[in-house]
Amino acid sequence: MNWIDHYNYWIVIFLMMLGFYAIIASDNLVKKIIGLNIFQTSVFVLFISMGKVPGGVAPILRDDPTVLYSNPLPHVLILTAIVVGVATTALALALVVRIHEAYGSIEEDEIHEQDQLAG
Amino acid sequence: MSTLIDLILLTLMAITAIAALQLKDLFGAVMLTGIYSLLSALWFLILDAADVSFTEAAVGAGISTVLMLGTLALTQRNEKSPSHPRILPLFVVTITGAILVYGTLDMPAFADPQAPIHTHVAPHYIEKSGEEIGIPNIVTSVLASYRGYDTLGETTVIFTACIGVLLLLGIGRRREDDES
Amino acid sequence: MKHHSILRIITKLLIPLILLFALYVQFHGDFGPGGGFQAGVIFAAGLILYALVFGLDTASEVIKEWVLMILVPLGVLIYAGVGVASLILGGNFLDYNVLAHDPVHGQHLGILLVELGVGVTVAAGLTTIFFAFAGRGRRNPEGALITKAANPTQEPQR
Structure with missing residues (x-):
């Protein structure tokens, strides 16, 4: 087995776990969102790398019948996912802004402390 | 290259x-x-x-x-806060990553033309979309026509997210309301 | 941003090109790479660049908030409307074949309209989201933007 065959998948898993770690271990809410973004991008990378065909071109039809096209399906799925991703990121960031207005902090432990004090 | x-x-x-x-x-x-x-x-x-x-x-x-x-x-x-490495999350992440890497060993190799993803629906789109839809960009035909329901859903998600952000932050909303 | 002459002039030159490119991507999406999602984000990026360089006050005079409020649902309605139109004409929901005299033309028309709906919603939606973030904390109780002249203690705009 050639290591290049699976290098893409391993990078995907690495990025995914990096994002996952940031989400569960980081106290800062903005850092968590950055981690979520990295997690999300790793899924994009997984899909697009599965759609690749050796010697293929971008899936836009040409007159030449011998042309080999890359798989268009993952491209469609990821295209919409990116735009939906930015919309959900915006929603998460809006929540962070409101949390900061209510608690004066975006650190999770400080927010917890304030909640404990308030009972 | x-x-x-x-x-x-x-x-x-x-x-x-x-x-x-x-x-x-x-x-x-x-x-x-x-x-x-x-x-x-x-x-x-x-x-x-x-x-x-x-x-x-x-x-x-x-x-x-x-x-x-x-x-x-x-x-x-x-x-x-100082971002000291945390043992439990690191452990969880390492275990999950190791299991996933083990899973990739059965995956088709990168850019394998025989991979299952290339044999099921995609050939239909590549071969037939020229006649059925009549536009060269296959991505657009799949996005807007074959999977139109999907895209309608995605557009609605953006609309909903927009409403959510407006409810949370507001354009032209009173600032006093926020104190409660 | 009053003194950054280079930024202001380059932005003035670039914005028409960005918006024109967004429209090209929108309507050429059938033939080359492009479509509603891409065009929408590029258009929104152009408007956001304008707001960043010339300030939110100027930008909200150019792009009225009520127009954005109409455009966001309008895009979804165009999309769903195409689906309903094809239902009325006797096809399935979002089956563009019945929209014109022959199926391929119907598909062309349907895809054009649907992509337009997507583009409008994405462009207006992302611009609205940016305005909501940028305008936060800079409004008076009536909801109008606080300009620097009206409230000198306000932070300078970024």
Whole structure:
């Protein structure tokens, strides 16, 4: 087995776990969102790398019948996912802004402390 | 050659992601995520996904960076607590990663033309969309016609997210309401 | 941003090109890479660049908030409307074949309209989201933007 065959998948898993770690271990809410973004991008990378065909071109039809096209399906799925991703990121960031207005902090432990004090 | 570029770009992405997550200065971290998105846009282009590359360049490096900077301007710029490595999350992440890597050993090799993904629906789109839809860009035909329901849903998600942000932050809403 | 002459002039030159390119991507999406999602984000990026360089006050005079409020649902309605139109004409929901005299033309028309709907919603939606973030904390009780002249203690605009 050639290591290049699976290098893409391993990078995907690495990025995914990096994002996952940031989400569960980081106290800062903005850092968590950055981690979520990295997690999300790793899924994009997984899909697009599965759609690749050796010697293929971008899936836009040409007159030449011998042309080999890359798989268009993952491209469609990821295209919409990116735009939906930015919309959900915006929603998460809006929540962070409101949390900061209510608690004066975006650190999770400080927010917890304030909640404990308030009972 | 394109495999080499692919490997280098992926490695650079991994390095940028690590740098972005370990940086204390959130402004720098956000900038690095912008660079990360631009690198991934380049990588998408190398793998023939021109449409995706477009979108990622405009969204990742443009809009989402601006939104994050806007959030930092409204909140704070630095991460406060020292980010000491935590044992339990590290353990969970390592175990999950190891299981996933074990799972990839059964996956089809990168750019294998016989992979299951290339044998099921995609050939129909590539061969027939020219006659059935009559436009050259297969991605557009699948997006808008074959999978129109899907895209209607995605558009509704953006609409909903927009309403959500407006409810939380508001355009032209009273500031006094926020005190409750 | 009053003194950054280079930024202001370059932005003035670039914005028409960005918006024109967004329209090209929108309407050429059938033939080359492009479509509603891409065009929408590029258009929104152009408007956001304008707001960043010339300030939110100027930008909200150019792009009225009520127009954005109409455009966001309008895009979804165009999309769903195409689906309903094809239902009325006797096809299935979002089956564009019945929209014109022959199926391929119907598909062309349907895809054009649907992509337009997507583009309008994405462009207006992302611009609205940016305005919501940028305008936060800079409004008076009536909801109008606080300009610097009206409230000198306000932070300078970024």
